[in-house]
Structures are given as C-alpha cells and as structure tokens.
Amino acid sequence: MKKYKVPQLEPYVGKEELENLKKVIKTKWLTEGPFSKQFIEVIKKFTGAKHIVLANNGTMGLYLGLLALRIKKGDEVVLPDFSFIASAASIIFTGAKPVFVDITDTNLNIDPGKIEEKITLKTRAIMPVHIYGQSADIDPILEIANKRNLKVIEDAAQGYGVFYKRKYHTGTMGDVGMISFFADKTITCGEGAVVMTNDDKIYEKLLYLRNQGRLRSGSFFSPKLGMNFRMTDLQCAVGVAQAKKFKEIEKIKLRNHNLYKNLLKDEKNVVFIKEEDYTNIVPFRTNVLVKDQKRLCEFLEKNGIMTRGFFYPLHKQGLMKSLGYKYDDKDFPVTMRVSEEGLSLPVFCSLKEEQIRYVCDKIKEFYNNC
Numbered sequence: 108m109k110k111y112k113v114p115q116l117e118p119y120v121g122k123e124e125l126e127n128l129k130k131v132i133k134t135k136w137l138t139e140g141p142f143s144k145q146f147i148e149v150i151k152k153f154t155g156a157k158h159i160v161l162a163n164n165g166t167m168g169l170y171l172g173l174l175a176l177r178i179k180k181g182d183e184v185v186l187p188d189f190s191f192i193a194s195a196a197s198i199i200f201t202g203a204k205p206v207f208v209d210i211t212d213t214n215l216n217i218d219p220g221k222i223e224e225k226i227t228l229k230t231r232a233i234m235p236v237h238i239y240g241q242s243a244d245i246d247p248i249l250e251i252a253n254k255r256n257l258k259v260i261e262d263a264a265q266g267y268g269v270f271y272k273r274k275y276h277t278g279t280m281g282d283v284g285m286i287s288f289f290a291d292k293t294i295t296c297g298e299g300a301v302v303m304t305n306d307d308k309i310y311e312k313l314l315y316l317r318n319q320g321r322l323r324s325g326s327f328f329s330p331k332l333g334m335n336f337r338m339t340d341l342q343c344a345v346g347v348a349q350a351k352k353f354k355e356i357e358k359i360k361l362r363n364h365n366l367y368k369n370l371l372k373d374e375k376n377v378v379f380i381k382e383e384d385y386t387n388i389v390p391f392r393t394n395v396l397v398k399d400q401k402r403l404c405e406f407l408e409k410n411g412i413m414t415r416g417f418f419y420p421l422h423k424q425g426l427m428k429s430l431g432y433k434y435d436d437k438d439f440p441v442t443m444r445v446s447e448e449g450l451s452l453p454v455f456c457s458l459k460e461e462q463i464r465y466v467c468d469k470i471k472e473f474y475n476n477c
C-alpha cells in the first residue's frame with residue numbers, strides 16, 4: 108500500500124476503546140449484551156429518538172427500515188441523486204425502484220422543490236440523505252410527505268451530531284432514520300448502525316425483523332419472518348467510548364475545517380460548500396468545488412496527499428442501466444456538475460496543522476503554475 112504524507116482518514120480510537128474491549132473479552136459475552144444496551148441508551152439520549160434498534164451496518168439499517176415500512180416490489184422511493192450507492196441499493200433490494208431528485212447547489216442536499224414532480228401513484232416513501240455533515244431541509248419534505256401520504260426514511264449515515272434548526276437530530280424527524288458507525292463516519296464501531304423511530308408499531312416491526320422474527324434471543328419460536336441484523340458487544344463497546352468523545356471529535360474537526368477555510372480564502376479556484384442556517388455542521392470531510400479537479404487530484408496524489416472526489420451521480424451508475432431503469436441527465440444538472448468538480452479534503456482528528464498547511468500550499472502551488 109502506498110504511504111501517504113497526508114492520508115484521507117484515520118479513526119479517532121485509542122485507550123478508551125481498548126479498555127472497553129477488554130471488559131467485553133473478560134465477560135466472554137460477545138454478542139449483544141451490556142454494552143449494546145448502554146450504546147442504545149447513550150444514542151437515544153443524545154438524539155432524542157424514542158426508539159432505537161441496532162443494525163449490523165448502515166446499508167442493512169436502511170434496508171431494515173424500508174422493510175419495516177413495508178416498501179416492496181412495485182413501489183417507488185424518491186431520493187437524492189447525490190449519495191453513496193448504499194442509499195439506492197437498500198431500496199433496490201426491497202424490489203422497489205429508486206427515483207432520483209437533483210440537489211441544491213448550496214449544501215448539496217436533496218432539493219425539496221424538485222421532489223413533487225417525481226412523485227407518481229407508485230411512490231411510497233421519500234429518503235432524504237443528510238450529506239457531508241449538514242442536515243437536509245426537512246420541513247418542506249415532511250410537508251410533501253404529509254400531503255401525499257408518503258413515508259419518510261432518513262439516511263443520516265453521516266449525520267451524527269447534526270441537528271436540524273439546532274433542535275432535531277438528523278434521523279429522528281421522519282418515520283425511520285439511520286445513523287452509520289462505519290470507520291469513516293463521525294463516531295465509529297468499525298461497522299454498525301442505529302435505526303431510529305418515534306412510532307411504537309414501527310419499532311415492534313424493527314424488533315421482529317432484526318432478530319429472526321422473535322422479540323427475544325434464546326427463544327426458538329418465531330411468530331414472524333425475520334433476519335439477523337444484530338451487532339456485537341465488541342462493536343458497541345467501541346461505540347460507547349466513541350460517543351463519549353463526540354464533543355472533542357466535533358471540536359477538532361471544526362477547527363481543521365476552519366483552518367482550511369482560512370488558508371484557502373483567497374484561492375478563487377476553490378469554493379467551499381455553503382453552510383446553511385438551518386443546520387449545524389459536523390464536517391464529514393472538508394468538501395470543496397475546484398477548477399480542473401482531475402488534474403488537481405493527480406498533482407496532490409503525486410505530492411503524497413490522498414484525494415477523494417465526490418459521489419458519482421446515482422442515476423448514472425451502471426447498475427441502473429442493467430436493471431432497465433432510464434434516467435435523463437438533464438434532470439440532474441447540479442449533481443452532474445458537483446460530482447465532477449468536487450474534492451474531499453481530510454479533516455480527521457489526528458491530522459496535524461502542518462499537514463493541513465501542506466495541503467493548502469500544494470493547492471495554491473497548483474493554481475499558481477497553471
């Protein structure tokens with residue numbers, strides 16, 4: 108593997124996580140146990156969600172949520188064209204069709220003004236995705252859902268610590284919401300997720316679906332059809348330690364993010380994603396739109412800086428064509444543009460100030476010489 112001067116990511120784990128892991132090993136209880144319960148309580152308190160179940164990862168969490176909402180073959184689910192493939196794949200695995208909507212050119216979240224034109228008689232749900240550490244504008248989405256009798260399932264994979272209007276945690280405003288704890292998310296368990304709901308009936312469905320169609324492990328009677336979407340206490344032990352560090356993680360990431368903004372403020376070829384008033388931001392990366400993205404990335408890579416572009420438009424993914432779905436590029440001008448101009452700069456906690464300065468110097472050097 109290539110050794111980078113500035114890698115893209117490093118999870119912020121250490122002593123505390125290790126201590127908790129030791130405790131799990133000592134008890135010899137590896138599957139969901141005391142730490143899983145504690146993790147659920149911690150996340151509940153932090154997000155304000157009424158009910159939470161664990162899921163083995165965010166992708167499966169979305170799938171679980173869609174199953175609990177009874178999304179099935181023949182249905183359509185509306186979601187932004189700009190997201191990770193998992194948002195669309197979870198829908199496709201239920202048999203439903205993903206129907207894409209363009210994003211706003213401000214903070215790259217789903218454009219609520221373009222949702223209604225995509226709604227048909229088959230539409231059953233809207234899946235807003237809270238992208239790059241900012242909340243989507245949820246109120247108009249809930250309004251449309253209400254009016255049209257649609258479910259809302261929030262993909263808050265990247266939304267831990269992000270509150271809509273400083274008050275409502277992402278993933279707690281719709282019928283179902285998911286937060287991921289994959290290694291590159293704000294807090295991590297390696298793999299893992301929570302599925303949240305404020306609805307007692309949906310909660311019960313989630314419980315059956317996630318654990319072999321029964322409410323309790325250790326029982327061999329399954330009144331319903333279920334699967335295994337469980338986590339382990341090892342993962343939750345890491346999660347509990349991570350949740351305690353959130354404030355620190357947020358602070359360091361914001362400091363790093365602001366340093367980029369400051370160092371690059373006079374570089375007109377680099378445009379920062381707008382930060383909307385209706386949301387705080389917990390930087391997922393420092394996301395910018397840049398001129399000459401491909402060549403800049405090559406230059407940075409040559410200088411030992413690991414680069415990441417933005418998501419590729421979902422409607423253009425090869426798998427959509429192989430499924431027989433047809434989408435028109437003209438419907439997605441913003442996604443098409445930002446997916447070509449986007450660049451994600453690392454903001455992870457153990458990044459050093461001199462590394463950020465180095466990245467910014469190299470960016471400036473690139474534009475000065477071209």
Ligand SMILES: *Cc1c(COP(=O)(O)O)cnc(C)c1O
Binds near residue numbers: 164165166262
């Ligand atoms: C990471 C991510 C997912 C999937 O979560 P996993 O835990 O990696 O399965 C889904 N949607 C978005 C927007 C993500 O960033």
